[in-house]
Amino acid sequence: MAAAFDKPAVVMLNTDCRAYAPWKNKGEIVFWEGKTIDALPTSAVVGPLLKLRSEFGNYRSGAAKTS
Numbered sequence: 001m002a003a004a005f006d007k008p009a010v011v012m013l014n015t016d017c018r019a020y021a022p023w024k025n026k027g028e029i030v031f032w033e034g035k036t037i038d039a040l041p042t043s044a045v046v047g048p049l050l051k052l053r054s055e056f057g058n059y060r061s062g063a064a065k066t067s
Contacts, residue, residue, distance in 0.1 A: 002027065008056045010048045012040060027052055 002009035003025035011022055015031045022029065028048035032040035 008052050010045060010052055012037065012045065026056070 001007075002011075003022045006026065008026040009022075010027055011025070011029045013021055013029065013031055014037075015033050018031065028051060030040065030045055030048055032044070034040075
């Protein structure tokens with residue numbers, strides 16, 4: 001949905017689902033291994049979230065970029 005509406009996103013996918021990763025989207029893709037997303041440590045997502053925020057600012061639907 002984020003790519004379809006040209007919105008930045010952090011996408012979290014199991015490594016088995018690499019083929020379904022967004023293509024040319026604004027944002028970051030974080031992969032994890034294991035059966036459930038519980039295997040993905042929070043620390044693996046914080047960096048991509050901070051990078052996205054520094055690049056796009058407080059990006060909200062219908063709102064202008066604030067940084």
